[in-house]
Amino acid sequence: MVARNISDEQRYFFHGDLDAFFASVEQLDNPQLRGKPVVVGGSPDKRGVVAAASYEARKLGARSAMPMRSAMKLSNKIIRVESRFERYRELSTQIMDCFRLISNDVEPLSLDEAYVDVSNKSLWTQKTKAASDLKRKVLGVTGLNITIGGGSNKSVAKIASQVAKPNGILLVPVGDEIKFMGPLTIDLISGVGPVTQSILSDKGIHTIAQLASANRDWLFSKFGKRGIQLQKIALGVDDRRIETSRDRKSISAETTMDSDTDDPEELMNILGGLVSDVVGKLNAKDLFTKTIKIKFRLADFSTFTRQISFDQPTNEVSIIYEQARSLFTKQIEEAGSLRMIGFGVSNFVSQTDLDSSEFQNPIQLKLNLNV
């Protein structure tokens, strides 16, 4: 018998997702909000968006990412609450700790969402027990409901959790992926937004089964590689593994301004905040970055990104800020008013790598003569 390495083993993933997380936290902390349509997010006067809507608010039509102004118009019963990220983070940490009780391979996607690789639970009964244990644990520790989807790959697990929401568990048995996903609508696939969905709908592709059997060339012509990728997911194929925070590829943050601005001072302040936020996270992970990226969106919603790489990895906020600032200054001079700016770092190097090798070499910095 041939020895099997880990990649040959049958994988199994959970996707855990808190139900209406921010809104649920608000209802948890403030009993008066329980059972009421609550939306969390910024003021409608300041172009706030809905960060989360309670299930009661969703029944009235509120959705996350909806402009707050539109959400508040849905019904005068809707209650808006300012978001309290510190509190959400605190609970998030506790939730992620619960995940880590069942497996070390946890990939947080956001504060309230994570993938867990539970391939170590080889028997079906072990999987179902792990899921219900996890659910009970999260409720016990935080008082919040979590939905757990399970599948032989990340996509199936995530679709399962969306189907099982709210407060459910749905584990798709290995081999049943196509049977399970086939009848579902394509918008459940992560990455299929309204635009992709409408293009596919025009072609008569509404379900995942239809996507699975769609003409590959046509998909490629419309969406490029992404089209092929989507079809693979529809066919139950998704080779992505868990990326723990150690091998995270990038860290970023962005801010949409209260109102469009071209005031350099204000923009630099915002950029400074983003940089210190991102570099803080970088430092927390003991990582050094070699590439920084800025992103900005103009008043007309056109979005640009620019990045530069360093010869030498760094985690120094002053160096990173300096580089981000010069990159940004160069780009925005002619851009006019901005609506959103973002900043991110990627191309990480760990302290161990840094101690070891070529990174010890000093680098002569260059003047940017491409001016």
Place this chain on the structure above:
Amino acid sequence: MKLSVSQDKLARSLAVVGRAVATRSTLPITTHVLLRASDSFLELSATNLEISISCKIDAEVQTQGSIAVPARLLTEFVTSLQPDLLSMELSNATKQLEVSSGRVTAKLTGQSADDFPVTPDLDDGISLQIPTEKLRLCIERVSFAAATDDARPVLTGIHTAISNTQMTMAAADGFRLAVQKIDLSEAVDQNVDLIIPARSLREVERLLAEQEDPVSILISSAKNQILFRLKETVIISQLLQGTFPNYNQLIPESHQTKATIEVSDFLRATRTAAVFARDGNGIVRLYVNPGEGEQAGTMRLAARSDEVGENEADIDAIVEGEQSQIAFNSRYLVDVLNSLDGKVTLETSSPSSPGTIKPVENGNEDYLHVVMPMFVQW
């Protein structure tokens, strides 16, 4: 062609024009020097097609004429002779130039002067005069910052802009930028924007030592050549075509720390540190410390090399702003400090932002040098 000329003058002139003789060339005659005798002087010319240098010396000309002879051969022969009167006679039939001094005679096989590349005519164009001392200052403070490799040809040149009575020369090699401004005594009626090969300007600089009168400059109307007329010598250089970087954008607008230091202290400490930096990529680390209370500020220069050892030197500095640290390649510091005297200021913002060095003298803004630091583990 028949003439007599002093060995001393001829040897010196050959040394001057010899700078323009091509060393390796696809056009063999450019390894020759052109001799042309007329009226009461002998004119020597050499060109490598980028730069041409010609020189006139007094001579007793009996018969006019011209010939191109191998430059190195003639130079080595002439310099080996006693300081005496030399006589030269060309045999038009054999193209052999007979040079004799006392009892020494040599025959050099030459080539027809008609085959020698024509020195371009620069009759019209923009003309101006620059006081010798100012031109020398410009070239000395700027030319070392020009690139020496041809990766981006415009960077091997010195950007020269003239507007009204101000001339600005700038050079940048990707790691540093040097900019010098000078005032001209007379306004130039047309704005000028050229890139002069740094190599040509270094040749001009070399000849300025013996020059007292202002240097006359003529820029061809096609803006492809520039002529420098000195006392006995004329240098014509091709101009580099292309766009020079808009270097004003590279000059830092602000700084966190400003240290004022004696150039002699700074240069000596840098050279000392360079000894220890030799095996460590030439890195000199600068730690600028504002003084506390009555105590004066200091700048510490440190260098180390794992195998060799380390060195530290403190020099006095008047420090405004925050404590700072930055590392530079010692060679770049030596280059710029060598061209300055008196006091300089070093302005820095962060260990990875450019440093700016300016002389402290009347009209502080006339010169500035921007140098990129080394990124090191502190």
